[in-house]
Amino acid sequence: MRQVVRLHCSLLLASSLLVACDESGTGSAGGDPPADTEAPATSGMDVGASSSGIAPGGSGADTEDGVDSSGTTGDDESGTDPDPTDPDPAMGDEYSENACTLLAGDLQPLQAATLEAEASQALIIPSPEHAWRIEGNEPERYVTVEIPEWEVPVRFFVTEGVGVEVLGAFPVAPQAPMEDCPGYTDQAVIVHMWGPYVVRLEGEGPIELSVIVEDTEQ
Amino acid sequence: MRVVAVAWGVLALGGCTSPSEDSSTPWSWDLPSYVPTPQIPADNPMTVEKVTLGRWLFHDFQLSADGDRSCAICHEQAKGFTDGFVRAVGTYNDVHPRNTLSVINVAWRGPLGWRSPDQDRLEEQLLIPLLGSDPIVEMGMHEPLLLERLASTEPYPELFEEAFPGEPEPVSLDNAARAIASYERTIVSFGSPYDRALAGDPDAMSPAAQRGQALFQSERLGCFRCHSGPLLDRPLLDDGRVGEQPGYFNTGLYDIDGQGSYPPEETGLHALTGLREDMGRVRTPSLRNVALTGPWGHDGSFASLGDVIEAYARGGRKLHSGRYAGDGAQSPVKDPRITGFSLTDPEQEELLAFLAALTDDELLTDLRYVDPRCFDSDYEALICPESE
Numbered sequence: 159m160r161q162v163v164r165l166h167c168s169l170l171l172a173s174s175l176l177v178a179c180d181e182s183g184t185g186s187a188g189g190d191p192p193a194d195t196e197a198p199a200t201s202g203m204d205v206g207a208s209s210s211g212i213a214p215g216g217s218g219a220d221t222e223d224g225v226d227s228s229g230t231t232g233d234d235e236s237g238t239d240p241d242p243t244d245p246d247p248a249m250g251d252e253y254s255e256n257a258c259t260l261l262a263g264d265l266q267p268l269q270a271a272t273l274e275a276e277a278s279q280a281l282i283i284p285s286p287e288h289a290w291r292i293e294g295n296e297p298e299r300y301v302t303v304e305i306p307e308w309e310v311p312v313r314f315f316v317t318e319g320v321g322v323e324v325l326g327a328f329p330v331a332p333q334a335p336m337e338d339c340p341g342y343t344d345q346a347v348i349v350h351m352w353g354p355y356v357v358r359l360e361g362e363g364p365i366e367l368s369v370i371v372e373d374t375e376q
Numbered sequence: 377m378r379v380v381a382v383a384w385g386v387l388a389l390g391g392c393t394s395p396s397e398d399s400s401t402p403w404s405w406d407l408p409s410y411v412p413t414p415q416i417p418a419d420n421p422m423t424v425e426k427v428t429l430g431r432w433l434f435h436d437f438q439l440s441a442d443g444d445r446s447c448a449i450c451h452e453q454a455k456g457f458t459d460g461f462v463r464a465v466g467t468y469n470d471v472h473p474r475n476t477l478s479v480i481n482v483a484w485r486g487p488l489g490w491r492s493p494d495q496d497r498l499e500e501q502l503l504i505p506l507l508g509s510d511p512i513v514e515m516g517m518h519e520p521l522l523l524e525r526l527a528s529t530e531p532y533p534e535l536f537e538e539a540f541p542g543e544p545e546p547v548s549l550d551n552a553a554r555a556i557a558s559y560e561r562t563i564v565s566f567g568s569p570y571d572r573a574l575a576g577d578p579d580a581m582s583p584a585a586q587r588g589q590a591l592f593q594s595e596r597l598g599c600f601r602c603h604s605g606p607l608l609d610r611p612l613l614d615d616g617r618v619g620e621q622p623g624y625f626n627t628g629l630y631d632i633d634g635q636g637s638y639p640p641e642e643t644g645l646h647a648l649t650g651l652r653e654d655m656g657r658v659r660t661p662s663l664r665n666v667a668l669t670g671p672w673g674h675d676g677s678f679a680s681l682g683d684v685i686e687a688y689a690r691g692g693r694k695l696h697s698g699r700y701a702g703d704g705a706q707s708p709v710k711d712p713r714i715t716g717f718s719l720t721d722p723e724q725e726e727l728l729a730f731l732a733a734l735t736d737d738e739l740l741t742d743l744r745y746v747d748p749r750c751f752d753s754d755y756e757a758l759i760c761p762e763s764e
Binding site: 270273274275276279281302304353 | 679683697698
């Protein structure tokens with residue numbers, strides 16, 4: 159399993175803000191410390207809001223055994239501009255190939271919520287080994303994707319015609335058809351810190367969904 | 377480069393201390409007058425040396441098998457010593473059935489978990505996330521691997537010797553657990569506006585927060601009945617005393633079958649006893665720093681504190697959609713005190729202002745809880761160096 163990419167930030171002194179960041183981490187003073195990070199505080203009274211949307215849409219399913227992902231992709235600071243050196247997701251890469259295989263296989267059924275505040279009932283851990291079928295016919299459905307990584311690109315592959323918006327994440331490129339996997343689209347986003355992300359899926363009918371975290375350490 | 381030279385003694389967390397005969401330095405608590413000194417296990421007295429060691433261990437990613445989890449990463453200072461997840465995700469991406477509890481003021485907590493009344497010894501409880509696989513693998517560590525890593529990594533051999541002087545083999549799992557538990561007990565928060573108000577500062581809380589406190593303590597809302605005591609996590613008994621033990625209540629979050637059932641992933645005390653009347657009963661959490669510790673609820677199913685208040689106001693939560701849709705207000709097994717109340721929008725804002733006044737902002741940046749690897753040898757600067 160890959161290690162987490164962490165940004166190790168720290169505190170504020172006096173009344174302003176903080177301080178040192180360490181890309182590495184806490185590992186250990188001597189050994190081979192894995193990088194670490196302290197994600198910025200998410201204080202406040204609400205969770206999972208703000209948006210970074212893309213096209214509308216989203217879906218998810220609940221799994222207890224998510225796995226890690228693998229792969230590569232651009233990772234820009236702001237998270238809003240695609241890296242020109244990255245391959246065009248629409249042209250296909252190892253992640254889209256993986257997703258296409260998953261989506262052609264057995265899908266895990268999942269009942270999503272139709273209200274954003276109820277999205278935690280449908281919990282998904284990104285996985286290169288599982289994909290989901292979001293049941294129902296409501297035009298707007300919500301799931302929560304828990305991403306246990308920092309500063310990573312995450313790919314959402316979903317039934318064509320379904321809009322995907324990952325609240326709190328930053329789209330890397332517009333949602334685009336998968337040329338090597340007809341009937342599906344690819345939406346890549348960047349998440350800066352680990353945590354739960356509510357995903358809005360817009361589109362009627364069953365929705366097929368694969369969520370894979372790219373492996374930035376490859 | 378990741379070498380950090382540290383003045384060990386200076387990094388110790390405490391205030392006034394004095395050496396004892398066995399060379400260990402007893403811990404000195406600095407608490408408000410209304411907070412009792414916590415009960416510490418007799419076989420693990422607090423010492424500065426153990427706390428120092430525990431602080432290093434708490435922040436060390438080597439404590440997880442794959443090096444991607446530390447205690448601190450899932451009990452993050454900036455998030456009120458929680459992780460921000462709906463439900464915790466382990467090192468192998470398994471999903472925990474419950475939301476991560478804060479370790480703030482854990483020295484006073486008593487029973488430590490959401491639903492385990494008998495689990496009150498921190499030295500034992502912390503072995504579950506460290507080594508356990510039930511309910512999920514969290515850190516995935518194994519004792520031989522842990523001891524191998526600690527024995528071969530500076531500054532641990534020296535820190536273990538200082539923390540457990542005279543022991544022939546101080547680097548042990550038990551001692552690591554004692555040290556981490558000692559450190560966690562130093563994560564103390566009594567510096568909120570609410571605390572300053574208790575100490576006599578009439579302007580510590582905003583007027584809105586003061587009105588919110590009055591609502592909190594009113595018979596109409598009745599929040600105080602379950603959230604009393606210094607940590608706001610103990611029931612108020614009929615005789616007016618604060619209960620010594622926390623309460624376990626079904627607050628009407630779910631009724632997925634018309635019989636009050638909770639999602640099978642987590643049914644509260646019912647999972648331990650099998651009794652229908654225990655369905656959904658979970659421990660009342662502390663409200664200190666509650667604004668920092670979302671998502672809320674034993675399973676992280678509340679996305680906002682406003683949603684929490686609305687659920688109490690209607691006498692139980694109604695889920696309109698999803699696989700657990702149902703009206704918790706109709707649950708036949710919810711606590712009879714959850715009857716609902718009227719609350720205007722301005723009153724809700726005032727109640728939220730009071731809950732925000734329970735936030736100890738200084739705790740979030742208190743250097744005593746920062747990874748000790750981040751300081752220079754004079755303990756003057758945060759330098760958290762890059763590792764190659």
